[in-house]
Amino acid sequence: MAHEQLTLSFQLCFRVYALERELMAAYRPLLDQLGLTYPQYITMLYLWEHEKGTVGELCSALSLDTGTMSPLLKRLEASGFITRRRLPSDERTVEVSLTKKGRELEGQALSVPEHIASCLLTSDKDEQGRRYHELKLILDQALEQLRTSRKERESALVN
Amino acid sequence: MAHEQLTLSFQLCFRVYALERELMAAYRPLLDQLGLTYPQYITMLYLWEHEKGTVGELCSALSLDTGTMSPLLKRLEASGFITRRRLPSDERTVEVSLTKKGRELEGQALSVPEHIASCLLTSDKDEQGRRYHELKLILDQALEQLRTSRKERESALVN
DNA sequence: CACTACTAGGTTGCGTACAATATAACAGAA
DNA sequence: TTCTGTTATATTGTACGCAACCTAGTAGTG
Incomplete structure (x- = not known):
């Protein structure tokens, strides 16, 4: 393969790596005010849209595995934004739902996309x-x- | 700001977030064979090019802060790829250098860019x-x- | 029913990331 | 020289991110 293509691939990877962190840094001050991190924020975005979902659906929608999602949901529950319960129909699956406080948070999050867009x-x-x-x-x-x-x-x- | 621009910005961020992790997943099996993680790999790339550098130079080149870089370098040192020493001219500054083992690792890493390019x-x-x-x-x-x-x-x- | 295989989530361990803080060394002003 | 401010790096605490493993529940087979 041509040397230029190898160099290009490397540079792409490095830039994506750097850009991801720079984006997180842009979100951080905004989400701090809501008491959320970026992964927690996109989890809430999913729930604001769908009202509820299983752990598996959330993992698949956000491309995260259970080792990340389980503790994240535990923290969101501790913050009072969501509740978790095992489904009676299948005790293996856990359904995540918004609390009143979680639903209300959506209103405070409305300005976030605007801020990010203005940085970009x-x-x-x-x-x-x-x-x-x-x-x-x-x-x-x-x-x-x-x-x-x-x-x-x-x-x-x-x- | 137009709703479409807000949506676009959000989608960009989410894709960069997902792509970063997908790229790390592509590097992982290759770098595992070298005993490196991706941040450790790009640190070694810097050293393979410059032979040595201070902690500050590395932080700035990779856009990482000392809270990330310090323990990372400690692990690279524990693996035997680098050494660290305080400069006599300025005892605050720590200079990172390649060991023989660290220099030899470059040869084994030559095929990494090719692999990544072929995935992309x-x-x-x-x-x-x-x-x-x-x-x-x-x-x-x-x-x-x-x-x-x-x-x-x-x-x-x-x- | 007993056995086996599979599935959904959770847990553990390690390595980032980064804010906040700490510490020692240097540099300049009084 | 002493005081003060700054600089370079390290440490602590919290939260991912993921591989590897664990567990309980379910489903299919005989």
Whole structure:
């Protein structure tokens, strides 16, 4: 493979790594006021939209495993935003629901996207909007690419 | 701000968050064989290029703070890849250097970029190369944008 | 029913990330 | 020289993120 492609791949990875942390740093002061972290915030976003969901659905929606999600939900429960209960129909599955306090938090979170957008967008919003739309598409392609590669690796291990 | 821009920003953040973890998952099996994590790997990349550096230089090159870098370097030292010593000229500064074992590791790491590139690039390498080059530019712009916004926030706090 | 396999979540251990704080060393002013 | 402020790094505490393992509940088979 061409040296340039190897260099490019490395630079992409490093930038994604750096950008992820820079984005978290942008969210942090906003979410601090709500008493949430970013992973907790996107968990709440899921619940604000769907009102409830099982642990498995949350793991799958956010691409997180139970080792991350279980303690995270425990903390959200301790903060009083959600409740957890085992389903009578299947005692293995745990259903997560919003509390009154959790539902009310949505109102306070309404300004978060605006703040983040204003950190990402500068003067020429139309031009930048087009670029970011393009960026979203490429990120999706890269994600799908990597997930496909990972599944191939994993099934190769089994066989 | 337009609702579409708010939605777009959120989707970008979520995808960067997901892509970062998917990339780490792609690196993990490769780096496991070297006995490195991704942050340790990019630390070694810096040292393979520069032979040595201070803790501060490493923090700044990788955009990590000392709370992350200090224990990371301690682990790299425990693995025998680096040594640390305080500079006689300034006892506050710690200089990190490669050991023989650390230098030799570079040879075993040569195939890593190739593997990652092959997970990211599929059939049409030229077309995809162009897209990823574009992606790199947009990531850089987003990074700079966010860093500028952050500096503004921080200096606003001081004043 | 007894046995086996599978599934949904939880727990443990290790390594980041980072805010907040601590500490020692240096640098400049009085 | 002493005091003061700053700098470079380390430490502590909290929260991910994930591999590996554990457990209880369910489902299918004979």
